[in-house]
Amino acid sequence: MAPKERNRPVKRKKLHFSKIYSFKCGRGGFKEDHSNIGGPGFSRVIYCNEPGAVEASLRNYSGNYVRSTKYTIVSFFPKSLFEQFRRVANFYFLVIAILAFTPLSPYSAVSAIYPLIIVIGATMVKEGIEDWRRQQQDVEVNNRKVKVHHGHGLFQNTEWKNLRVGDIVKVEKDEFFPADLLLLSSSYEDAVCYVETMNLDGETNLKLKQALEVTSSLNEDANYKDFKALVKCEDPNANLYTFVGSMDFEEQQHPLSPQQLLLRDSKLRNTDYIYGAVIFTGHDTKVIQNSTAPPSKRSKIEKKMDKIIYFLFGVLFTMSFVGSIYFGIVTKEDLKNGHNRWYLKPENSKIFFDPKRAPAAAIYHFLTALMLYSYLIPISLYVSIEIVKVLQSLFINQDIHMYYEETDKPAHARTSNLNEELGQVDTVLSDKTGTLTCNSMEFIKCSVAGTAYGRGVTEVERAMAKRNGSPLMVNGRNVQDSPKSAKRSSVKGYNFDDERITDGNWVNEPHADVIQKFFRLLAVCHTAIPEIDEETGKASYEAESPDEAAFVIAARELGFEFYRRTQTTVSVNELDTLAGKKIERVYKLLNVLEFNSTRKRMSVIVRDEEGKLLLLCKGADSVIFGRLAKNGREFEDETREHVNEYADAGLRTLILAYRELGEEEYKVFNERFLEAKNSVSADREALIDEVTETIEQDLVLLGATAVEDKLQPGVPECIDKLAQAGIKIWVLTGDKMETAINIGYACSLLRQGMKQIMVTLETPEIIALEKGDNKQAIAKASKQSVVQQITEGKAQVTKSSEAFALIIDGKSLAYALEDDTKNLFLELAISCASVICCRSSPKQKALVTRLVKSGTKRTTLGIGDGANDVGMLQEADIGIGISGVEGMQAVMSSDVAIAQFRFLERLLLVHGHWCYRRISSMICYFFYKNVTFGITIFLYEAYASFSAQPAYNDWFLSLYNVFFTSLPVIALGVFDQDVSARFCLKFPLLYQEGVLNVLFSWRRIIGWMFNGVCSAIIIFFFCTTALDPQAFNKDGKVADFEILGATMYTCVVWVVNCQMALAVSYFTVIQHIFIWGGIALWYLFLVVYGAIRPSISTTAYKVFVEALAPSPLFWIVTIFAVISALIPYFSYNSIQMRFFPMYHGMIQWIRHEGSTDDPEYCNMVRQRSIRPTTVGFTARSMARTNPLNGRKQSHR
Secondary structure (H helix, E strand, O other), rough: EEOOOOOOOOOOOOOOOOOOOOOOOOOOOOOHHHHHHHOOOOOOOEEEOOOOOOHHHHHHOOOOOOOOOOOOOHHHHHHHHHHHHOOOOHHHHHHHHOOOOOOOOOOOOOHHHHHHHHHHHHHHHHHHHHHHHHHHHHHHHHHOEEEOEEEEEEEEEEEEHHHOOOOEEEEEEEOOOOOOOEEEOOOOOOOEEEEEEEEHOOOEEEEEEEEEEHHHHOOOOOHOOOEEEEEEOOOOOOOOOOOOOOEEEEEEEEOOOHHHHHOOOOOOEEOOOOEEEEEEHHHHHHHHHHHOOOOEEEEEOHHHHHHHHHHHHHHHHHHHHHHHHHHHHHHHHEEEOOOOHHHHOOOHHHHHOOOHHHHHHHHHHHHHHHHHHHHHHOOOOHHHHHHHHHHHHHHHHOHHHHHHOOOOOEEEOOOOOOOOOHEEEEEEEOOOOOEEEEEEEEEEEEEEEOOOOOEOHHHHHHHHHHHHOOOOEEEEEEEEOOHHHHHHOOOOOOOOOOOOHHHHHHHOOOOOOHHHHHHHHHHHHOOOEEEEEEOOOOOOEEEOOOHHHHHHHHHHOOOEEEEEOOOEEEEEEEEOOOOOOOEEEEEEEEEOOOOOOOOOOOEEEEEEOOOOEEEEEEEEEEHHHHHOOHOOOHHHHHHHHHHHHHHHOOEEEEEEEEEEHHHHHHHHHHHHHHHHEEEEEEEHHHHHHHHHHOOOOOOEEEEEEEEEEEOOHHHHHHHHHHOOOOOEEEEOOOOOOOHHHHHHHOOHHHHHHOEEEEOOOOHHHHHHHHHOOOOOHHHHHHHHHHHHHHHHHHHHHHHOOOOOEEEEEEHHHHOOOOOOHHHHHHHHHHOOEEEEEEEHHHHHHHHHHHHHHHHHHHEEEEEEEOHHHHHHHHHHEEEEEEEEEEEOOHHHHHOEEEEOOOOHHHHHHHHHHHHHHHHHHHHHHHHHHHHHHHEEEEHHHHOOOOOOOOOHHHHHHHHHHHOHHHHHHHHHHOOOOOOOHHHHHHOHHHHHHHOOOOOOEEEEEHHHHHHHHHHHHHHHHHHHHHHHHOOOOOOOOOOHHHHHHHHHHHHHHHHHHHHHHHHHOOOOHHHHHHHHHHHHHHHHHHHHHHHOOOHHHHHHHHHHHHOOOOOHHHHHHHHHHHHHHHHHHHHHHHHHHHHOHHHHHHHHHHHHHHHHHHHHHHHHOOOOOOOOOOOHHHHHHHHOOHHHHHHHOOOO
């Protein structure tokens, strides 16, 4: 590339490319492809540099103002209120508040509205603050400035929001693009620019863009004085990687491609400035089109909570209905038998108590009862849970034990909706590369000309040798006896050790010419960018992937140093075998045939200094071996054997091959290739693949590379802990079956003695069929084979009590996931201890996750680090993104982000268990305290002949949920711990409480409600019996209903708060303040509220100061009622803890009795596991020490 001298930097810029494109900007013909333009989906017309033209204004394209907020000033109240009242509980309380203004209401309207306003208001304030933050971001973005052409070649700073389609803008270095722009020219002569797309796809490496040749000279402000062009292109859409269009300029049409499109929110890098025409603005831009909301995920507990609310509604309606029928019958009888309820004056009463209109009175009573019993429904439940979950997320984010110092990345809970779901995971579906492994590749071995080189030892080889109990042999040498085995390179990405190759010794090998071509290919066939250190003169590289960087580094270390790249050349310093010294060789770069997941290969076409045309290719063995020429298979058998050995050692392999091209052959290919690249049809990529398919044939095999992707630290230990916790682990990887299996052994997912069920289509029958062209026959036979293998596997598992592992490849998986076979596949998979899916595509990963989630009805967790894992993360109940080296796309699509796989252990076993327990206990307690309160109201109304007389003062009713009992339950949800983090990790079986959902089962929920009913009955009958017949104070006065109500209310406040104290396992100062402070607040309120004039305080006027406090009976009743109400729970809990302890109860006993260091006792507790541990090194050691016990444990 040749930038203008005035733009040449003093110091070389560091470039991060991701793709090097073909560099001939041919004009290309449209031919039939042009028919798309102007048709459906391709109707957009842009008048460049004429945004105000009449034709442009008639198009009425959207402006560039972007709004990401949920609300506007006008819509906030109506829309936010609508959102709140979509919740059935909130809507119910709204109806109750409206009815409170009618004569039906048993309490004042103000007291009914107040708690609703507080709860709805708190949620609306939270929503408003979140939306205000979004609005601040919008203001900042919309008010950014960019230079826009305002005529006469003058560019002026203009706010982004004022941009129009057709404007010409000038974007300078390190600025964001304000809209989707058509690149016209740049500060470089060949009109290229470098773009960072991190905000779009999370990738940190730079993309290369290039303008059309016809506009590349327009690189000064004055050039745009009279510039006019007409662009016709596709309509706005969400596809970031396609763009089809044409530009009419100087009476000629020119095809447009994604190479000319600069997307909004990407950044200009390493380029001083560019000029561009605005194509899409505002919400039409591709990045905004892509900003769809992530899939809405709700935890199972939250869904169940809705069912409990409906259940309580049923109870409430039943109570109201039964009470109303009884009321109607009694009212009708009022005029008979001497006026049973004379005090209601039935002969002269209103409709509410009129015996002559008893049915109507019963209906009115029903409506009144619905209002009176509304306190069964916890009005503050939803807002309390939201507060608790946000605080729980803060604790996850601040956990120092999940902070990765090397990359300065803590854990980050990106949503708080799923905290408790982290404690209920049944199956983990994990990617391998970058998730279980480091995605930091090291070149360790290679096979060249049928000879294996490299004496390095991988972690998998060590694990295999240990498993087999045999010495470690590499290339026929016992590396354990070799002093060289301890030698390790200090160069990152390079761990190759073989004296036959290093230090230039390769020239003495029998096939030195092949070795030269092999390493020359590694040095030339790539898209890496060199960065020369000015002090040492040594090259470092920015590559698209860690594999590619490892190849270029290996070539450099072995004497083939790639050190310069231009748009059209690659320069390499290599050893001249004749002269015996290093010389510079320059290869003219003609075409790059890019790698993608479909092609599974990458090629470059170069011309060397002798004028030869060479196609250099590297790719997967499944692709390259089938493309070899008959005379290019000399080393095929040996290379295949070595590749299999490398896969067994857990290495990632690529095959290297080349061919010489004839001038005429290349000329024909290049014309077709350029025609395909310049086409404007939607299937442009397919056309390019079709052309490249023809040239990448008849290759000559050179050899194979093998790079090691090391396991992340702590992965085997983490998998072992998760397995002990009863969590099943599936690995979904794109690697070869052998590689995946051996990584499985290295990380203890597989173990010796575990029988393997392999489902594969690499059978002689299927391979023979695939050589033919009958696709229908191949598909039919393949499916039959897969079904047969799965059926046989099920039969094996059913007959045997051994632990099984299922390994299935991508081809087989495609058939296994079809509608009529997927359930059969799932049945086999869930009966196996380990499942490994090899050669899986991103779509297959998502489909497997969906199958497990829907088929087992259990909680699934997907964990991955790359863009190919996004579908899996979004499909799983919980998506965990690893913030590794593959960009941030997985993290941006995840629910929780962590830096290392090993942190999953603490996230699930500690935070997951705590959050699940806290939320479950919190909700159960919420229903308990409301049932206790609601039933006392019901009992008093029944006691008062269902006359709709509330037991308590209006404000006592209103403030119960909001003040006197709300804060302790929030403290429970945030701080409570049944056991410490250390014990959570020491006894992983504790996690199984969440997997089985024992803390939030219907039995437990109904049990807590029953406890509430018992407490209410005890409080009511104790208070009424103690206060009703005898004198209340020394003056001989009996207690009226105001005194009875205040006494009952005091007992309820004491009971529910003391119940909280009994239920809490881990006391903090905050919990003490909230529990005992809630009780103290009640007494303070009673004094202050009772001092207000009677018209406001009504029945509470001086009731505490003058009636309750001076009376010993009040204090005696309170003490005995509270103790009596707590006895049932205390007795039940004591018996359960002593004789039938749950998992956490057993561990609490261990801690209490000081048996934490008694291995025999601890092991006895571990045996209570619901799921036998069949994977992990613990299971391996158990199977080794006691094979019979291992077999028993393997029985599923």
